[in-house]
Amino acid sequence: MRHGDRTPKQKMKMHVTCSHYLNYFARHAANPRKDLKVKGKMELKEFLKVTVDLLEGGSLYSAEGDPVFDQDVMTKYLQIRHVLERWEISGINRKLQLKPHAWVTPEGATTERATELELILKWGGELTKLGERQAMELGDNFRRAIYPDVGGGGLLRLHSTFRHDLKIKTSDEGRVMKTAAAFAKGFLELEGGLTPILVSLVHKEKSSGMMLDQTGNKDIKKDMDRCKAFIKKVLDTDVDMSEEAIRAVVPASQESVMGALRKLRNPQARLREVMGLMEGIVKQLEDRVAQCGASPMARDGRVSREERDYDRGQAEMKFSTRRPARGETLLLMVDRWRTLRRELYNERKGGFDITKVPDVHDNARYDCLHNWSLKLEGLDKLYDLAKDLADCVVPQEYGITVPEKQTIGSKMCNALLEKIRMDLIIARGTNEDDSDMRYNLDLSHAEDLPINSLGRRVRTRLYFTSESHLQTLLNVLRYPIGNRSSVVTEEAARMISRTKELCYLTSFVLRLFEDLEKPPTDPTRFRVEILFSPGVVKHPLLPDDHLHTAPLVPLHKNLSCAHLEGSLEAAMTLAATPHVDEAAHEREEELLRAQWQDGGACLFAFESLCGEGALLHECTLK
Numbered sequence: 001m002r003h004g005d006r007t008p009k010q011k012m013k014m015h016v017t018c019s020h021y022l023n024y025f026a027r028h029a030a031n032p033r034k035d036l037k038v039k040g041k042m043e044l045k046e047f048l049k050v051t052v053d054l055l056e057g058g059s060l061y062s063a064e065g066d067p068v069f070d071q072d073v074m075t076k077y078l079q080i081r082h083v084l085e086r087w088e089i090s091g092i093n094r095k096l097q098l099k100p101h102a103w104v105t106p107e108g109a110t111t112e113r114a115t116e117l118e119l120i121l122k123w124g125g126e127l128t129k130l131g132e133r134q135a136m137e138l139g140d141n142f143r144r145a146i147y148p149d150v151g152g153g154g155l156l157r158l159h160s161t162f163r164h165d166l167k168i169k170t171s172d173e174g175r176v177m178k179t180a181a182a183f184a185k186g187f188l189e190l191e192g193g194l195t196p197i198l199v200s201l202v203h204k205e206k207s208s209g210m211m212l213d214q215t216g217n218k219d220i221k222k223d224m225d226r227c228k229a230f231i232k233k234v235l236d237t238d239v240d241m242s243e244e245a246i247r248a249v250v251p252a253s254q255e256s257v258m259g260a261l262r263k264l265r266n267p268q269a270r271l272r273e274v275m276g277l278m279e280g281i282v283k284q285l286e287d288r289v290a291q292c293g294a295s296p297m298a299r300d301g302r303v304s305r306e307e308r309d310y311d312r313g314q315a316e317m318k319f320s321t322r323r324p325a326r327g328e329t330l331l332l333m334v335d336r337w338r339t340l341r342r343e344l345y346n347e348r349k350g351g352f353d354i355t356k357v358p359d360v361h362d363n364a365r366y367d368c369l370h371n372w373s374l375k376l377e378g379l380d381k382l383y384d385l386a387k388d389l390a391d392c393v394v395p396q397e398y399g400i401t402v403p404e405k406q407t408i409g410s411k412m413c414n415a416l417l418e419k420i421r422m423d424l425i426i427a428r429g430t431n432e433d434d435s436d437m438r439y440n441l442d443l444s445h446a447e448d449l450p451i452n453s454l455g456r457r458v459r460t461r462l463y464f465t466s467e468s469h470l471q472t473l474l475n476v477l478r479y480p481i482g483n484r485s486s487v488v489t490e491e492a493a494r495m496i497s498r499t500k501e502l503c504y505l506t507s508f509v510l511r512l513f514e515d516l517e518k519p520p521t522d523p524t525r526f527r528v529e530i531l532f533s534p535g536v537v538k539h540p541l542l543p544d545d546h547l548h549t550a551p552l553v554p555l556h557k558n559l560s561c562a563h564l565e566g567s568l569e570a571a572m573t574l575a576a577t578p579h580v581d582e583a584a585h586e587r588e589e590e591l592l593r594a595q596w597q598d599g600g601a602c603l604f605a606f607e608s609l610c611g612e613g614a615l616l617h618e619c620t621l622k
Contacts, residue, residue, distance in 0.1 A: 001464050001507040002535060003179040004131030005546075007326060008363045010124040010336060012083075014076045015101070016117050020054040025098050025114055032103060032112045038096040041089050047096060048084040055081060079335060083123050086327040095122040127175040128326065130369065130546060131504065132182045132194070134536060137547045138505055139186030145552065146509065147458070155458065159188060163457045168202050170464040177202055179505075180464040220411045224397055227404065231396050232354045235389070238268035251401050252479075256500040260391035267392070270385055271344075271352050274360060277382040278341045284376055285334035292330060325370035333371075336363065354393055361390040368540035380541055391500045398471045406479050409472035410575035416469060417476065420510065421568045423461050424561055427512050428526045470502045477508075477530070477555070481570040487563065488530065492555040496532070503535035505549050512561060526561035529554060 016022075024047060029036045038044060055077060083094065102116035127135075147155035158164040170180045180202045181194040190197060234249045246261045247253070264270045324333045340363060344356045364383040367376065398412075399405030410417070478493050480486045486493065509531040518525040531552040538546050 001179075001183070001462065002467055002470050002502065002505055003127065003173070003176045003464065004134045004182070005128045005369070005504050005536070006131055006175045006366075007124045007126045007128060007328075008336065008359070008366050010122070010339075012076060012079060012119075012121045012339075014073070014119050016119050017115065018054060020050050021098070021117060021119065022114060024050050025100070025117055029098070029100075029114075032100060032114050035100070036098040038098070039094075044084065044089045044094060044096065048081070048089070051077065051081050051084065075331075075335070079332065080119075080121060082329060082332060083121060096120070097122075125173070125175055126326075127178040127182075128370065131175070131179065134505055134547050134549070135179045135182035136186035138507075138549050139183040140189070141186075141549075142183075142507075143187050146511070156189060158458055165457065165459045166201070166462075167460070168462045168464070170202055170204055171466060172204060173466065176464050176466065177204060180462065183462070183464070220408050223399075223404065223408050223411070227397055227400055227408075228355055230400055231393055232352075235267040235271065235354050235357075235392065236351060238266065240265050241267070249400075250396075252399070252405060253497070254395055255494075255497040257392055257395055259498075260388045260500070263388050264392065267389070268352075270389060274382065274385050274389070275341065275345055277378045277385070278337060278344070278360070280378045281376050281382070282334060282337050282341060285330060285337060288374075289330045289334055324374070357386065357389045357393045361386040365540050369546065372541070383540065387501075394467075394501070395471065398468070398475060402479050405475040406481060406571070406574060409475035409479075410481075410571040412472040413469060413476055414572055414575040416463065416465075416473065417568045417572050419463075421565055421572075423459075424510075424512060424528070424565055427459050428514065428561060467502055467506075470506050470508070473508060474502070474532075476568075476571045480567060481574055484567055484570060485563075487559055487567050488555040492532075492553075495553065496555070499534050501534065501537070503537050505533075506535035507531075507533050507549075507552070509552060510564075523560050523562045528556070528559045528561050528564050530556045530559065530564075 025036055026032070028038070028043065038047060097120040099118040099120070100114035100116070101118055102114065103112040104115050105112050143155050149155075155164060159166065168180050168184060170176045177198060178194055181198040184190065184197050184201050185194065230249075241249075241261060241264075243262075246258050250257045250261070261267070324330065328336075340356065340359060343353060344360060345352055361383070364379060364386050367374070367379055368383050399408045474496065478486065478488050478496050488496070509529075511529040511531070513527050513529065515525050515527070532555050533550045533552045535549050536546060537550050538548075540546070
């Protein structure tokens with residue numbers, strides 16, 4: 001399951017040489033040559049104090065009162081303070097990294113000391129209140145749909161009497177862990193805050209990190225980089241794409257990607273249009289920052305904390321109907337869009353960074369949902385354009401051809417596939433095999449228990465992760481390895497092909513059923529039902545709430561457990577194969593060459609993404 005609605009992920013980099021930060025690094029770094037990563041609450045609070053002392057101590061200004069640094073550097077120092085002061089530091093959503101770049105050994109000392117640092121501050125990507133409510137709503141609906149109440153109390157009755165074996169595992173990201181806790185709250189009708197639920201029910205172990213975090217799958221980076229390079233060459237084309245060209249750049253024939261390319265027609269022209277709309281949004285926000293002249297966000301750092309708090313309150317009262325959501329200031333919001341605009345188009349190289357297209361889409365969707373009261377002109381059109389571009393980019397990042405989608409999917413999800421396979425094997429074991437049950441009902445006191453169906457038990461395994469794992473898992477399921485038949489029906493495959501986006505709270509469900517009337521050796525004794533929901537697919541500017549996810553639809557209702565286990569095992573074997581299937585890749589290259597031999601106005605070369613070679617083929621676009 002994917003996490004719920006979140007704030008945009010942001011990052012700031014700057015090189016610093018001021019003594020305040022150098023001393024902080026020296027106090028906390030175990031080795032002056034090693035990077036320092038700061039996530040702890042006390043360490044982040046200390047860094048905030050160092051930043052406030054730097055801004056209010058006068059060391060950034062000359063004796064005449066003039067700033068020592070230019071305005072861009074001053075703005076970054078202010079931004080650091082504002083990011084860390086926005087709300088109470090928890091250490092789960094803000095990360096600081098200090099990388100040393102230069103050293104010196106002071107006279108009389110025996111150890112080195114860093115003299116220059118690269119400061120990287122990451123924030124955002126936090127689960128919003130809307131995301132929390134979405135997860136709770138989904139948990140409640142999931143219980144009602146998957147575990148119907150047959151009159152005996154249903155799942156809640158089983159859970160309260162130790163007949164429901166529940167395990168929840170998540171990745172290491174705060175938004176994913178909080179989504180899992182909110183889901184569990186709705187799923188089990190729990191009360192209170194998320195923290196106790198997070199501690200007692202949600203598991204974040206090292207094995208879970210390797211299974212659900214993309215960082216545990218570094219060997220796929222090379223494959224994905226080649227895919228991104230291909231996408232860049234396609235979207236950098238300043239011509240109208242013909243139907244033949246569209247089919248050639250989408251050899252897997254995914255209807256949603258082909259439909260988005262047809263809407264865009266000329267990708268380069270649409271990217272320029274996106275840039276123009278982003279510039280308009282930045283200009284509107286800059287004008288509003290200028291209107292808040294008394295706001296602390298438009299002033300330098302030479303004010304006390306009390307003055308800033310007072311001025312902030314006054315500014316918020318004055319512009320209460322026009323301030324950004326979740327404590328974000330206008331200065332931070334304009335910097336968010338200004339930075340994104342600068343990253344999307346590299347003026348020095350004169351080209352677009354296609355990997356930033358999903359970020360534009362995320363930011364536009366967030367502001368449509370949470371900052372609609374600002375009434376930013378052009379935001380709705382920007383969202384629609386960014387959505388079409390993201391629909392072209394995101395699915396293709398995980399493979400252009402079918403063999404690539406299979407390979408990248410099996411590598412990224414290898415540990416998760418193994419865990420799902422083991423879950424199925426354990427679940428279809430004998431009733432006496434309770435080795436995987438975390439808690440059991442003590443049947444020795446059966447006569448004293450007011451329970452009619454003592455043997456009724458349910459196992460539930462919930463895995464929460466990010467979009468990358470959902471995209472690759474979907475590819476593993478719909479593209480069978482070798483000569484195996486697919487684990488999804490033809491109708492379901494067409495539906496998946498039309499699915500444009502795996503939105504927040506996208507979910508896959510595997511249900512295992514046992515037919516007790518069939519002999520234990522019958523492969524059809526256990527059948528699997530696969531369900532899928534693309535999550536919260538509602539357009540962010542449509543009225544009413546955005547709590548509800550798309551209903552679960554079946555990808556297969558009558559799949560033998562043995563067939564599914566075999567398909568999972570084949571995918572895991574593919575991930576462990578040291579060399580790619582060159583014959584399969586050659587067939588894909590032939591397909592691409594044949595589809596591009598149409599003759600057209602624009603001739604370019606693109607790197608073959610199949611295999612390990614760097615072959616260049618001349619291809620044409622109409």
